[in-house]
Amino acid sequence: MSDQVTLTIDGHQVSVPKGTNVLEAAKLVGIDISAFCYHPGLPVVAQCRQCLVSVEKNPKLQPSCQQTCGEGMVVHTTDAQSTLARKQQLEFTLVNHPIDCPICDKAGECTLQKLYFDHDNANSRVDTPKVHKAKVVDLGPHIVLDQERCILCSRCIRVCDEVAGQHQLEFAHRGDHELLTTAPGEQLDNAYSLNTVDVCPVGALTAKDYRFTMRAWELDATPSVCTGCSTGCNIEIHHKNGRAWRLIPRHNADVNKYWMCDEGRFTYHDLRVERLASATVDGLPAGWDRAIAQAAKRLGVFLKDPAQIGVVLSAVHNNEDNFALARLAREWKVGHVFVAGKPPVPARADGRLKTADVNPNTAGVKAIAEALGLSTRPAYELEGTLGSLRALVTLGDVLPGAPTGKLKELELISISAHERGAVPHAKVALPSAAWAECAGTITNAKGMVQRQHAAFAPPGQAIAGWEAVVRLAHATGVKLPWVHARDVFKEMIGQVPAWKDLTWPREARPLALRFAGSRG
């Protein structure tokens, strides 16, 4: 017996695996059935009644999210009965909805707005006063609730139950006085709480981090990958005017499904903190030309005896930056190659999305170093080696295990996006783009190589890390023939056996959320 069933939706034949619901099947033929409570990543509850469709030989309308497809089933989504049901359901939903759009953070990406506009678009027939509820309810460290706007879809309750595994939200009271609230003795403080804001179809749950900072329809979205830990959750950077305003999870069935952790969402703040915006020589700002010339001059002394030079790769930077520096290290025949990374946080690992390793690219650096035949040591072994080292080229600002006093004696050349850690002690510091500002790939703990896109331009003089390496290489007489991150990538996949079948996707251009249809 086949595990596929074939059914007809609005005259379109569609074959789906057994167990698929009608709503998902309809999506395959381009029919978007309206729904509030249904979310593909959450259990089905069929409580909003917005997705009612008529199924032939069935006298009553069926919720399409709960109705599994059957062989030979004939479904209508645009007949008079289901159209009317949708319109009336929307009218009910809006009866007590406050007139908040101009002050609502969700406006512009609100599912309620979208569905009303697409499916009802009728005038109001209500002249009774609306039921009022609490407007600003502090639910926890990250989230504020507006009970009036809530349409009681229960998506947030299910997110807490399923994604975080903690029951922190529930409904209270009955009828039109029913409202969302925290469970007794609880507050909304789990590690995945901000997913409730994403799934909220209206502006009831808003993130303290984002609310009243930017209008959603002004934002542009660029796909990327989170750099908070080694999971590599797929995200969208929502940005405008050259800065990120929030990070939103992007669906990837193999990595993070629809979710990401709260900690990861705040990583964008780091893009605007302690940035190194201009090249420096001995701590003073200098142009690129001078800084590179100085770096080459100071390194040049030791290049004849490269055992005195050390190179530090970074598990925080992407594959291209690391590959470029590793290639250069091999050309220079340096004596020591280290891999630096932030120290692991064992308490973080929760078996869901968060891992102990807070470096996004540990696996990538390892693979690159192996492929290039470099023997690497962790950076905390640096201290023991410092005696035999005279010069050090580092990628990134993280340099554990290197006492400041000793660093000052070295010819330290740092390629870094931030001016902190070891960078302020560098003789020459070269500003590089941070993860949201350059194209590249990173490798997560499972060994999956994922693409990051440049969302906006890096600040000041900063350029991509690999490009800084190329400039440094040229100044020391090593020719690296790359002009685009794609060129680095192409050479890299030729050298790393496990990656030989990878392809470089086209650069993603920012998608204006305003014209991308509503989200929610």
Add this chain to the structure above:
Amino acid sequence: MAQKVLDALTAKWADAIVRTGSAHGDEIVWVKRDSLLDVATWLRDDPAMAFDSPVFCTCIDWLDWHPTGRPPSETWTEDKPRFTVCYQLRSLAHHHRLRVEVELPEHDPRLSSLAGLWPAFNWQERETFDMYGIRFDGHPDLRRIYMYEEFIGYPLRKDYPKEKRQPLVRRDDLIDAPHKAEHK
């Protein structure tokens, strides 16, 4: 109104035509690019067609979206058609209109020029070249027309950022003069 034009075209030029259609009162014919010049010459010279009056020539860049629901740009390869060049023609004598469209691949956006048939297309094709980078073979004077010679890229392509300026001149006393910033 111009259905008879489409019928005549399909009858005579079956090999040269990809498909025909009509939308919102306009008749459209999609022509293979190698046959464009022949079909266009016939359209102008055949007394029953007599498309004497050119209207406009432009191009559509389908990078982001396509009416046939082509997959999004990331999975899409360079040899698939990306540009459509449109020529709108009109016959004053017969009072009918026709849009001739030619699909072009991204890696080789090239087709034969119609400027020799209708002088009006001389500048219009220059504009299309300037804005989209379409090469018109046999065009007498294929130069930039709106933008300056120093301009790099084709601004109306979907992958050209809207606000990417390429200044020719800036004041010296501006601190943030873009042309003084180090070129990346």
Add this chain to the structure above:
Amino acid sequence: MGLELTTTRLENAAEWAKLAKQSILDKATNWGRKFSLFTYPFVTACCGMEFMSVAGPKYDIARFGAEFPRFSPRQSDLLMIVGTITEKQGPALKRVFDQMAEPKWVIAFGVCASTGGFYQNYSAMPGADQVIPVDVYIPGCPPRPEQVLDALIMLMDRIQAGRGHSQVRTKREQLVATANDSE
């Protein structure tokens, strides 16, 4: 306020202006200058229609002694940038301004000439002040003729006070020269 903002573009221009005390002769010269402005209309776009209206019978810019357009930069001392300046037009604008004799004043007529207005794209320049210093900006798309007359009066005040860009620049050069001489 608007006037002060424009002068910050020249290094410490306001400071220089304070230093420059006007003599009676300066005052008399400036009085003469302000009532005989010869306009070079650098007309490029829509604002030109309103510029015609300002010059036309009803609003009649002649009442302020600035009616006579001179189409040679060498004969004019007020450059009216009327309309959008594109990147392609930039060198021409700079050339015209450079050819004008000192002292000279510049009015940016309309938002396009002031900031680019709602044309923020690869071709339109974000304000004529990217290329030349501007004395008075007139908002509006296009500005009403009354606004233009208002701006003209503002410019006249500025000329009288000796605070036009080119006046300040000249004064500063003089001061620098005197300082160098006395050393």
Add this chain to the structure above:
Amino acid sequence: MPDQSTLKQLVLGRKDVQDLSDEEHALPPDLMTVNMGPSHPAMHGTVRIVLTVDGEKIVKGDVQPGYLHRCFEKESEHATYTQVFPYTDRLNYVSPMINNCGWAMAVEKVLGIYGKVPKRAEYIRVIVSEMSRMTDHLTCIGASAMELGAFTAFLYFLKAREWLYELLETVSGARLTHSYVRVGGVSKDLPAGFDASLTNCLERIDGVIAEVEGLLNNNKIFYDRMSGIGAMTKADAIASGCVGPIARACGVDYDVRRDYPYSVYPELEFDVPVGTSGDCLDRYLVRVEELKQCIRILRQCLKQIPAGPIMIDDHRVALPPKTDAYNTIESMIRHFKHIMDGIRVPAGEAYAFVEGGNGELGFFIVADGTGRPYKAYCRSPSFVHLSTSEQLIKGHLIADVVPIFGMINMIGGECDK
């Protein structure tokens, strides 16, 4: 010790004319290159011509537009359909209302509501369009006359234009860039007393036209500088895509309002003036006659305009009334979606065209189902007409470039888009 003539030459920096030899007296035999524009009073600020001249005679002219390229298309691709109206205003800024109507028609075509706009709205569109056409022709003739030295005609026509601007201001709230028309209708109804003031205005303009005709038509200088200058044959005009007054001056009997009737033009009576010689004088005469036809159309409109709604009753395109938007969530959402996401136009492509001030003004829209156009192309008559100017000025004197350009009525915003 240098001799007297060399000394004189040294002192004066040049030779005296009587000291020149015959070879030096003769004009140089080779061609000379003269740059005209972009900042030149007759080049409308936005065109540069590199003339190759033989003495005063033009051998070749390389016309270079693009100095006012404001990226209409790129801006439109980033704006909602309604937000494009201000951009269309600034295409042909001498007749913005016609551009508004053209854009609205193109969007209505793709939306499938073409021809379903309420009658009153259509009449209002025609009224404001014809008023705009009048401002266009008044400016064109007035400015050209001024460039030929007839300053009085310029002032008279500017005065008349001012009356029209003031009337249009009462209608739309703006003197020049109106953004008055909306998809599915117009943004507001005509003000009270508009009928009387327009009737009054038309009467006065009638007088002004008669006055200016008296000044120009039999004026020897004007006649000599216009007649026979920049002539074009009918066949050339058609093949170069010329339309509007320019093509009609060449004898092409084509007017979009009559040949592809749109809006309520079928209900109105008007004549299409056609010239014979296709020179500048004919272009001038055609424009003057069109002014009179405009007045005729406007008078009919004022008689025939019905009462009724000014906006289509379709929630997909019409904004809700303001009071509803502020007081009910349904209308609030509708208002919000219209303003922020734009009118959702189904996927498709359409070309709509109207008779603009300079001829067939068309908009070619490709819609992708969202609130903004995927592509918005403007078929600008000025651009087409300017492309013929290289031919027109050939063989004429440099001074003739001025009337030729004046009568082509190249509008920078529309030509360079």
